Amino acid sequence: MELLIWLIPLLPFIGFLLNVFVIRRERTAGLVASGMVAAAFVVTLIAVGVLASMPPEERRIVSTAWEWINTGSFQVPFAIMFDPLTAVMALLITGVGALIHVYSIGYMHGDPRVVRYFAYLNLFVTMMLFLVMANNLLLLFLGWEGVGLCSFLLIGFWFERKTAGEAAVKAFVVNRIGDAAFILAMLAIFTYFGTLNFYSEGEGGALGFLERVGDIAGLRVGPNWQPIFVSTAISFLLLIGATGKSAQFPLFVWLPDAMAGPTPVSALIHAATMVTGGVYLMARTEPLFVASFTTQGWVTWIGALTALMAGTAAMAQWDIKRVLAYSTVSQLGFMVAACGMGAYVAAIFHLLTHGIFKALLFLAAGSVIHGTHDTQDMRRMGGLKDAMPITFRTYLIGALALAGIFPLAGFWSKDEILAHAVGHGHTPIFIILFITSLFTAFYMGRQVALIFFGTQRDPSYHPHESPQVMTVPLIVLAVGAIIGGAINLPVLHWLTNWLEPVLHEKAGAFNLWLALIATVGAVGMGYLGWWIYTTNAAKIKIGGKDPIYRYSGDIWEGMAEAWYLDRLYQRTVVAGFERLSDFLARVFDPQGVDGLVMGVGRFFGGLANGLRAVQTGYVRTYALVFTVGVLLVIGFMLWIAR
Amino acid sequence: MVPTSYYVLLSAILFTIGVLGVLLRRNAIVIFMAVELMLNAANLALVAFARERLGVEAQVIVFFVITVAAAEVAVGLALLVAIFRTKRTADVDEVSTLKG
Numbered sequence: 219m220e221l222l223i224w225l226i227p228l229l230p231f232i233g234f235l236l237n238v239f240v241i242r243r244e245r246t247a248g249l250v251a252s253g254m255v256a257a258a259f260v261v262t263l264i265a266v267g268v269l270a271s272m273p274p275e276e277r278r279i280v281s282t283a284w285e286w287i288n289t290g291s292f293q294v295p296f297a298i299m300f301d302p303l304t305a306v307m308a309l310l311i312t313g314v315g316a317l318i319h320v321y322s323i324g325y326m327h328g329d330p331r332v333v334r335y336f337a338y339l340n341l342f343v344t345m346m347l348f349l350v351m352a353n354n355l356l357l358l359f360l361g362w363e364g365v366g367l368c369s370f371l372l373i374g375f376w377f378e379r380k381t382a383g384e385a386a387v388k389a390f391v392v393n394r395i396g397d398a399a400f401i402l403a404m405l406a407i408f409t410y411f412g413t414l415n416f417y418s419e420g421e422g423g424a425l426g427f428l429e430r431v432g433d434i435a436g437l438r439v440g441p442n443w444q445p446i447f448v449s450t451a452i453s454f455l456l457l458i459g460a461t462g463k464s465a466q467f468p469l470f471v472w473l474p475d476a477m478a479g480p481t482p483v484s485a486l487i488h489a490a491t492m493v494t495g496g497v498y499l500m501a502r503t504e505p506l507f508v509a510s511f512t513t514q515g516w517v518t519w520i521g522a523l524t525a526l527m528a529g530t531a532a533m534a535q536w537d538i539k540r541v542l543a544y545s546t547v548s549q550l551g552f553m554v555a556a557c558g559m560g561a562y563v564a565a566i567f568h569l570l571t572h573g574i575f576k577a578l579l580f581l582a583a584g585s586v587i588h589g590t591h592d593t594q595d596m597r598r599m600g601g602l603k604d605a606m607p608i609t610f611r612t613y614l615i616g617a618l619a620l621a622g623i624f625p626l627a628g629f630w631s632k633d634e635i636l637a638h639a640v641g642h643g644h645t646p647i648f649i650i651l652f653i654t655s656l657f658t659a660f661y662m663g664r665q666v667a668l669i670f671f672g673t674q675r676d677p678s679y680h681p682h683e684s685p686q687v688m689t690v691p692l693i694v695l696a697v698g699a700i701i702g703g704a705i706n707l708p709v710l711h712w713l714t715n716w717l718e719p720v721l722h723e724k725a726g727a728f729n730l731w732l733a734l735i736a737t738v739g740a741v742g743m744g745y746l747g748w749w750i751y752t753t754n755a756a757k758i759k760i761g762g763k764d765p766i767y768r769y770s771g772d773i774w775e776g777m778a779e780a781w782y783l784d785r786l787y788q789r790t791v792v793a794g795f796e797r798l799s800d801f802l803a804r805v806f807d808p809q810g811v812d813g814l815v816m817g818v819g820r821f822f823g824g825l826a827n828g829l830r831a832v833q834t835g836y837v838r839t840y841a842l843v844f845t846v847g848v849l850l851v852i853g854f855m856l857w858i859a860r
Numbered sequence: 861m862v863p864t865s866y867y868v869l870l871s872a873i874l875f876t877i878g879v880l881g882v883l884l885r886r887n888a889i890v891i892f893m894a895v896e897l898m899l900n901a902a903n904l905a906l907v908a909f910a911r912e913r914l915g916v917e918a919q920v921i922v923f924f925v926i927t928v929a930a931a932e933v934a935v936g937l938a939l940l941v942a943i944f945r946t947k948r949t950a951d952v953d954e955v956s957t958l959k960g
Contacts, residue, residue: 833958833959834956835956835957835958835959836953836956837953837955837956838882838883838952838953841882841883845883
C-alpha cells in the first residue's frame with residue numbers, strides 16, 4: 219500500500235522525465251503524458267478502494283521515503299500520506315488532469331513546443347500531488363512552489379507574446395507575497411511545536427503539530443500592550459499564504475492575467491487544481507484555524523469580499539477567458555468564506571464540483587477559441603451554437619452547473635455553503651454570497667448569449683467544431699458536472715462521512731426554502747442575463763460598449779476594471795518600486811556604488827602616479843637612496859638606539 | 861708597528877672614495893672599479909682587525925671576498941659588454957629603460 223501511494227506522484231514524474239530527456243515527437247509526448255496521468259488516476263482509485271476498506275478512524279497511510287533534512291532538532295522526513303482529504307484531492311487532480319492532458323493533444327496540435335508543454339504539465343501534476351499528499355509543511359511547500367513554478371512556465375508558455383511574459387512574472391511575484399507569509403508560518407509552527415509534520419509517522423511516532431494544537435492554547439506573543447494569540451498569528455500567516463495561491467483579495471490580481479497561457483492550462487492550473495491549493499491548505503490545517511476566532515473572521519470576510527468583487531467584475535468582461543477567470547476567483551471566495559465559517563466539508567465539496575465544471579467551462583471556451591481561430595473577444599462571436607453543437611451543449615451544462623441550477627453539481631455544493639451561512643447566523647456573509655450567486659447566474663447567461671446566440675458579429679472567420687480528442691473530454695466532464703453533486707447529497711452525506719475522520723464535521727441540515735429561493739433566483743438571473751444580451755445583440759459592436767453601460771455608467775467601468783485594484787497597485791506599489799529602481803539605477807548606482815568602486819581605484823591610481831617619480835631608472839639614484847638609507851640606519855644605531 | 865687605527869682610517873677613506881665613485885661617476889667601468897675599491901677597503905679592515913686580535917677567521921673571509929669579487933667582476937663585465945653591444949655606450953644613465 220505504501221508503494222502504491224508513492225506511485226501516484228511518481229507516475230506523472232516519470233512522464234515528466236521521459237518528456238524532458240527522451241521524447242522528441244509531438245504524438246508520443248501527448249500519449250505518454252496523458253497515459254501517465256491516467257495511470258496515476260487508476261492507482262489513486264485503487265488506493266481509495268484500499269482506504270475505504272479500512273476502519274474509518276484508521277484511514278491514514280503515512281510513508282517515509284528518507285530523512286530529507288536532518289540537522290539537530292530540525293528534522294523533516296520526505297514523507298507522504300494518504301487520507302480521505304488527500305484522496306478526494308488526488309482524484310480531482312489526476313482525473314480532471316488526465317482529461318485535460320487528452321484535450322491538450324488536440325488543442326496544442328501543431329505548436330512547435332508541444333513536448334515541452336507536456337513536460338511542464340506532467341511536472342505540474344507531480345507537484346500538485348506532492349502538495350496534497352505531503353505529511354509535513356515543508357514538503358507541502360515544495361509542491362506549493364513547484365506548482366507556482368509550473369504556473370509561471372505555462373502562463374509564459376507563448377513567451378513571444380509580451381503580455382504572456384508579463385503575466386507570468388506578475389503571477390510569480392504576487393505569489394511571492396503569500397509565500398513569504400507561508401515561510402513565516404512554518405518558522406512559527408516549528409518554534410512552537412518543534413516539528414513540521416502534520417501527523418505522526420505510523421504507530422508510536424512523535425505526534426504531528428495538527429494533533430497537538432492544544433499545546434499553544436492561550437499562548438500569546440507580541441508587545442505587552444497588544445499581545446495576540448499564537449494560534450491567531452500562525453493561522454493568519456497561513457491565510458496570507460492562501461490568499462496568494464488561491465487568488466483572494468487583495469492578491470487576486472494575478473489570476474485574470476494568467477489567462478495569457480494556453481487554455482487547457484487555465485483549466486487545469488488556474489481553475490481546477492492549483493488555485494484550490496490555498497483552500498486545501500486551510501482545510502488541512504483546520505485545527506489551527508478553528509483555534510483562532512479572529513482569523514476565522516478574517517477568512518470569512520476576505521472570502522465573501524473576494525466573491526463579490528470578482529463576481530461583479532466577471533459581469534463586465536468581454537474576453538471569454540477573463541469572465542471565467544473572475545468567476546474562478548469568485549468561486550474560490552465562496553470556498554474560503556466557507557472555510558472561515560467552519561464549513562470545511564462544504565468548501566471541499568464546492569472545490570471538487572467547481573474543479574469539474576470550471577475545467578469543463580475552460581475547456582469548452584478553449585474549444586470555442588480553437589474553433590474561431592484564436593478569437594477571445596466575445597463581441598466578435600455570436601451565433602456559434604449551430605457550428606459547434608457539442609461545445610455549445612457542454613458549455614451550457616457547465617454554465618448551468620456554475621450558476622447553481624438544480625440538479626447540477628454546482629447547485630448542491632453552493633447550496634451547502636449558503637445553508638451553512640444561514641444556519642450558523644452569518645447573515646451578512648449569507649447576503650453577500652447570495653447576491654454573488656445571483657451575479658454568477660447573470661454573467662453565465664450573458665456569456666452563453668454572447669457566444670452562442672444571435673448572429674456571428676465578426677464574419678471574418680468560419681467557426682468549426684473541434685476534433686473528437688477535444689470533444690470527448692468535454693462530454694466526460696459534462697457528465698461529471700451533471701452528476702458530481704451526487705457525492706454529497708443532502709440525505710446521504712457521502713463526502714461528509716468520508717471526510718469525517720479528517721475534518722470532524724457533522725452534516726448540516728438541508729434548507730429546502732433556501733434551495734428553492736436560490737434556484738429560482740439563479741434561473742431568473744441567468745434568464746435575465748441571456749435575455750438582455752440576446753435582445754440587444756444587434757447593439758453590440760466590435761470594440762463597442764456593453765448595452766448595460768448606458769444605464770449603469772461608470773459603475774460598469776469599475777466592474778470591468780475589477781474595482782481598480784490592479785490600477786491601485788500600479789500607482790502605488792509598482793510606481794513606487796519603479797521610482798526606487800529608477801533612483802537606484804540613475805543616482806545610487808552611478809554615484810554611490812560606482813563612486814565607491816571607482817573611487818578606490820582612482821585613489822590607488824593617484825597614489826601610484828605620485829610614487830612613479832621615485833622610479834627614475836637611473837642606477838645611481840638607486841645607489842644614492844641605498845647609501846642614504848644605510849647611513850640613516852648606522853646613524854640610528856650609533857646615536858639613538860644605543 | 862703601525863697602529864691598527866691607521867689601517868682602519870685608510871680603509872674608511874678608501875670606502876668613502878668607493879661610495880662616492882659609485883654615486884658620482886657615470887662610466888660603468890669606473891663604477892666597477894669603485895665597487896672593487898669598497899670591497900678592498902672592507903678586506904683591509906678585516907685583515908687589520910685580524911692582526912689586532914691574532915685570529916685567522918677574518919683572514920679566511922678575505923679570501924672569500926676576493927673570490928666573490930672576482931666572480932662579480934666576471935658577471936658584471938659580461939653584462940657591460942652586453943649593454944655596450946646594444947646601447948653603444950658604457951654610460952649607466954643611458955640605461956634607464958626601467959623608469960616607472
